[in-house]
Amino acid sequence: MAFKLTINGTDHEVDVEPETPLLWVLRDTVGLTGTKFGCGIAQCGACTVHLDGQPVRSCSTAAASAVGREITTIEGLSPDSSHPLQRAWVEHTVPQCGYCQSGQIMSAAALLSRNPNPSDSEIDAAMAGNLCRCGTYSRIRAAIHRAAEIAES
Amino acid sequence: MIDVNTKLTRRTLIRSMSAAGGMIIGFQVPGALAAVIAPKPWTTPTDGVEINAWLAIDADGTVTIRVPHTEQGQGGLTSVAMLIAEELDVPWDSIQTVFADMNRHVNYGEEYIVTTTHGSQLVRLQHPHLMQAGASARERLKEAAARAWGLDRAQITARQGVLSAGSRSAPYAEFAAQAGQITLAEEPAIKKNPDEWWLLGNSTPRIEVPLKVNGSAQYAIDTQVEGMVYAAVKSCPVPWGRLVSFDFDQVRDRPGVIAAVELEAVPGKTAFSDLQNGVAVVADTWYRAKTALDLMPIEWDFGSDAEVSSATQADTAHRLWEETGDVSNEVGGDTLGMIADSDRVITSEFHRPYETHARMEPINATVSITDERVDVWSPTQNQATPVMLVADQLGRDPRDVYVNTVFLGGAFGGNGGGNTAVTRQAAEIARQVGRPVKVIWSREEDITNDKQRPPVHTRLSAALGDNGLPNAFFSRAVWFTQNAAERIGPATADVAINTMPYQVPNRRHERHNVAAHIPTATHRGPGANQNGFIIEQFADELALAGDWDPLEWRIEMTKGLEPWQRVLLKLKEVAGFTTDLPRGQGMGVAVVEDHAAYCAACATVSVSRRGELRVEKVVLVHNSGYIVNPSGAIDQLEGSVCYELSHALYGGLNIQQGRVVNTNFDSYNLMRMPQAPEVEVHFALSQDGWWGGCGEPGGPPTPPAVANAIYFATGKRVRSTPIMRHDLSWS
Numbered sequence: 001m002a003f004k005l006t007i008n009g010t011d012h013e014v015d016v017e018p019e020t021p022l023l024w025v026l027r028d029t030v031g032l033t034g035t036k037f038g039c040g041i042a043q044c045g046a047c048t049v050h051l052d053g054q055p056v057r058s059c060s061t062a063a064a065s066a067v068g069r070e071i072t073t074i075e076g077l078s079p080d081s082s083h084p085l086q087r088a089w090v091e092h093t094v095p096q097c098g099y100c101q102s103g104q105i106m107s108a109a110a111l112l113s114r115n116p117n118p119s120d121s122e123i124d125a126a127m128a129g130n131l132c133r134c135g136t137y138s139r140i141r142a143a144i145h146r147a148a149e150i151a152e153s
Numbered sequence: 154m155i156d157v158n159t160k161l162t163r164r165t166l167i168r169s170m171s172a173a174g175g176m177i178i179g180f181q182v183p184g185a186l187a188a189v190i191a192p193k194p195w196t197t198p199t200d201g202v203e204i205n206a207w208l209a210i211d212a213d214g215t216v217t218i219r220v221p222h223t224e225q226g227q228g229g230l231t232s233v234a235m236l237i238a239e240e241l242d243v244p245w246d247s248i249q250t251v252f253a254d255m256n257r258h259v260n261y262g263e264e265y266i267v268t269t270t271h272g273s274q275l276v277r278l279q280h281p282h283l284m285q286a287g288a289s290a291r292e293r294l295k296e297a298a299a300r301a302w303g304l305d306r307a308q309i310t311a312r313q314g315v316l317s318a319g320s321r322s323a324p325y326a327e328f329a330a331q332a333g334q335i336t337l338a339e340e341p342a343i344k345k346n347p348d349e350w351w352l353l354g355n356s357t358p359r360i361e362v363p364l365k366v367n368g369s370a371q372y373a374i375d376t377q378v379e380g381m382v383y384a385a386v387k388s389c390p391v392p393w394g395r396l397v398s399f400d401f402d403q404v405r406d407r408p409g410v411i412a413a414v415e416l417e418a419v420p421g422k423t424a425f426s427d428l429q430n431g432v433a434v435v436a437d438t439w440y441r442a443k444t445a446l447d448l449m450p451i452e453w454d455f456g457s458d459a460e461v462s463s464a465t466q467a468d469t470a471h472r473l474w475e476e477t478g479d480v481s482n483e484v485g486g487d488t489l490g491m492i493a494d495s496d497r498v499i500t501s502e503f504h505r506p507y508e509t510h511a512r513m514e515p516i517n518a519t520v521s522i523t524d525e526r527v528d529v530w531s532p533t534q535n536q537a538t539p540v541m542l543v544a545d546q547l548g549r550d551p552r553d554v555y556v557n558t559v560f561l562g563g564a565f566g567g568n569g570g571g572n573t574a575v576t577r578q579a580a581e582i583a584r585q586v587g588r589p590v591k592v593i594w595s596r597e598e599d600i601t602n603d604k605q606r607p608p609v610h611t612r613l614s615a616a617l618g619d620n621g622l623p624n625a626f627f628s629r630a631v632w633f634t635q636n637a638a639e640r641i642g643p644a645t646a647d648v649a650i651n652t653m654p655y656q657v658p659n660r661r662h663e664r665h666n667v668a669a670h671i672p673t674a675t676h677r678g679p680g681a682n683q684n685g686f687i688i689e690q691f692a693d694e695l696a697l698a699g700d701w702d703p704l705e706w707r708i709e710m711t712k713g714l715e716p717w718q719r720v721l722l723k724l725k726e727v728a729g730f731t732t733d734l735p736r737g738q739g740m741g742v743a744v745v746e747d748h749a750a751y752c753a754a755c756a757t758v759s760v761s762r763r764g765e766l767r768v769e770k771v772v773l774v775h776n777s778g779y780i781v782n783p784s785g786a787i788d789q790l791e792g793s794v795c796y797e798l799s800h801a802l803y804g805g806l807n808i809q810q811g812r813v814v815n816t817n818f819d820s821y822n823l824m825r826m827p828q829a830p831e832v833e834v835h836f837a838l839s840q841d842g843w844w845g846g847c848g849e850p851g852g853p854p855t856p857p858a859v860a861n862a863i864y865f866a867t868g869k870r871v872r873s874t875p876i877m878r879h880d881l882s883w884s
Contacts (some may be wrong), residue, residue, distance in 0.1 A: 004331070011240075011358060014806065015440070016440075017408065019189060019442075020438075020440050021440060022510065024438060024439060024440040027375075028438040028439055028440070029438065031377060032368070033368070033374075033375035034368015034369065035368070036372075036374075036513070036514070036562070037374065037515060037593070038513050038514075038515070039596045039817055039818050040595060040596055040817075041229075041596075041817055041818070041819060043819050044513065044818050045512055051756065055716075073368070074367060074368035075367065075368045077367070078367075081363065081366055081367045084655050085366075085602075086366040086367060087160070088185065088356075089274040089362070089365075090362055090363055090366060093358050093359055094362075094366075095225030095226070095229070095362055095365035095366065096226030096752035096788060096789075096792055097225050097342075097513065097514070097560070097561060097562050097563040097564075098226060098361075098362075098364075098365030098370050098560065098562070099372060099513040099514045099562025099563060099644040100513045100562075101365050101366060101510075102368050106223070112400070114752060122351075124826050125827070127826045128825050128826055128827050129825075130826070131513065131818060131823055131825065132513070132795075133511060133512060133513045133563045133565070133796065133799075133823065134226050134563060134795075134796065135366075135790045135791065135792035135793065135794060135796045135824070135829070136788075137793025137795060137825075137826040137829035138791060138829060138831065139788075139791075140826065140834060141826065
């Protein structure tokens with residue numbers, strides 16, 4: 001079935017089964033590979049993208065359900081890696097292997113957009129769905145605080 | 154000392170230009186984010202004039218360092234560049250890194266010596282070669298300038314990319330071409346003393362980090378090749394079971410489905426990288442391939458291994474505890490007799506289950522075959538391995554096989570020898586369907602068919618002398634490893650137990666190495682993790698039985714062993730360890746050697762009356778002899794605390810009916826942000842001529858330090874993992 005998806009402000013005509021997870025449409029059909037496959041069952045958060053600004057696990061979101069909504073992936077978070085979170089991530093050298101970090105940043109971006117100055121426990125609650133096997137959690141927490149500062153200044 | 158420059162011939166230079174298949178990940182550091190060049194076949198690096206295999210210098214002064222290791226988050230790109238730049242003496246911001254060409258390495262002289270990123274080898278074993286490459290290039294540049302200027306090399310200074318003598322000066326780039334042709338009578342010595350370093354030892358931001366915040370870092374799973382199709386595979390869930398039949402007709406008409414390919418284990422060939430029996434469905438997208446595979450009827454013959462479970466292995470271990478094993482180390486006199494005769498004997502039994510690597514990037518590989526060449530993208534920790542592997546699978550000349558090095562989404566020992574089976578699958582499927590193929594294992598397939606960390610069941614006994622310290626020490630371990638393989642068996646089994654530092658006058662260590670059908674492989678801190686948990690809790694039991702403070706006991710028992718004393722005394726200074734805390738709170742210590750590094754941990758925990766555990770803080774004191782990039786080392790040590798606590802607190806593979814049952818993150822649990830403790834890292838470096846690793850040693854001492862802390866908080870000793878399965882309530 002052919003339908004139109006709006007991804008990072010650009011319309012894409014895709015022809016896939018409507019139940020195809022958004023993740024695979026982004027990666028295999030549209031070619032945006034910054035969004036990662038981790039578990040396929042919404043348990044690791046590596047595939048997190050925004051639908052109308054809300055974080056969703058794209059591995060468990062039917063592509064057709066995103067029709068008419070604004071899809072934002074890591075590639076569309078900022079044109080030049082200038083989002084406060086991306087700057088803070090570099091400043092704190094957060095990523096190790098880096099594979100989960102697109103999802104981490106997208107979850108954190110959704111958090112900051114609704115809560116510009118979150119506490120540690122608010123960060124923990126918002127980020128608990130994002131696994132990092134390398135164990136960069138304390139850096140992520142620090143970088144989210146730093147991003148909040150950058151955004152304020 | 155190696156001589157990297159004997160290979161500096163014109164032939165080498167020409168060959169490197171024509172045979173290059175490496176991929177430029179090109180970026181400038183620090184400063185603006187760099188463009189990413191997507192990994193695709195037939196990309197030829199144009200990276201300036203080659204001085205030696207390791208480096209080339211561009212006309213504009215850019216120094217391209219060819220890194221023969223992958224980057225899995227361990228900071229290898231940065232460390233390699235730092236080690237070369239230290240001796241070459243060039244400004245840090247003039248450097249770019251590219252992944253070295255493994256086709257050239259494998260087929261033309263193995264110039265890069267070590268190509269693995271495994272076993273904490275990169276800095277530990279590769280540093281003299283890297284420093285030599287830099288120093289030898291620097292001296293050739295000086296010699297070239299000396300000849301041009303009619304001077305002796307000793308009159309030339311090479312500093313920060315500039316050659317100078319008196320009033321004359323020129324950038325390195327001006328003499329790069331001539332330098333590449335020079336043979337020196339004697340290679341220069343490399344710096345041995347950290348006092349001479351200008352770059353090493355300074356915290357340097359890891360250079361690939363900017364690529365990992367915007368989705369542009371390329372992992373194997375991101376590979377896109379023109380005409381590529383996708384394969385989902387299912388190998389027998391009971392390893393080495395047989396594929397009886399599959400009914401492709403049931404799914405062949407589904408959208409996008411192209412083919413089914415049977416994969417066959419070769420009898421007698423059960424090594425790391427070989428195929429299991431299984432079947433793949435190929436389609437135009439991975440989701441279509443995976444859906445069809447899930448719907449396709451498959452019949453397996455699991456064989457007798459389907460009777461194996463975690464419980465049957467534990468029964469086997471208990472039986473073997475009563476039988477004499479292979480003696481792996483014996484010191485002093487009749488240890489067993491002394492324990493039998495003593496009236497102060499402590500005995501304890503420990504269990505660690507299988508664990509899985511669960512790197513965030515599921516196992517995958519892409520292979521593209523043409524008449525001229527074969528291209529491979531594989532998340533392997535040894536970039537050289539797929540050259541021979543794919544050549545073997547396809548019956549091709551290794552000179553035709555090119556590895557496109559990409560970032561790894563984690564590895565942790567599982568992608569060394571351990572998970573190249575998928576590369577064989579990709580090669581085989583690509584051959585059979587006649588198109589480039591990307592194979593991706595689902596998470597369930599990844600955990601089911603990973604090469605797991607081997608389980609161990611260990612019983613220990615010790616007899617205490619009059620001073621309360623042990624005078625006889627005995628351990629009998631039962632390990633389950635694939636084919637009882639030597640590589641995974643004794644090498645892993647004996648780490649941190651045979652080599653424990655505690656100077657007990659009479660010791661006997663035995664092991665049973667049981668062949669099991671479940672494939673096993675190295676896993677970050679192999680052996681040291683399992684044995685560290687065991688030996689370091691038993692150490693606390695001995696200390697307390699002998700009325701010793703656990704930290705003072707360790708200091709006493711390692712007297713005269715400099716690297717151990719250094720970390721323990723520093724831990725005493727910085728961690729504030731005490732056994733005098735109210736019920737419900739506890740501190741615990743542990744110290745383990747791993748990959749020639751010594752790491753001591755002090756954990757602070759709180760446990761509610763109802764048994765809710767919180768690991769508050771872990772202090773690490775690390776001694777790897779030297780540190781190249783302190784901030785990078787801290788990254789690794791911090792991360793390894795969470796990594797290893799994941800297994801100790803939450804992990805453990807459940808084996809039922811011969812297969813792994815908990816195959817995704819809803820049932821194989823890992824640490825999440827709310828549970829992550831504060832980690833504080835200190836260095837206590839011997840700087841005494843030996844170099845240890847940094848990527849693994851932070852893990853092993855952490856779980857026993859936590860377990861020892863739990864004992865002080867609750868009075869309960871946790872002798873098996875996952876710890877969260879224990880009732881830690883107290884009253």
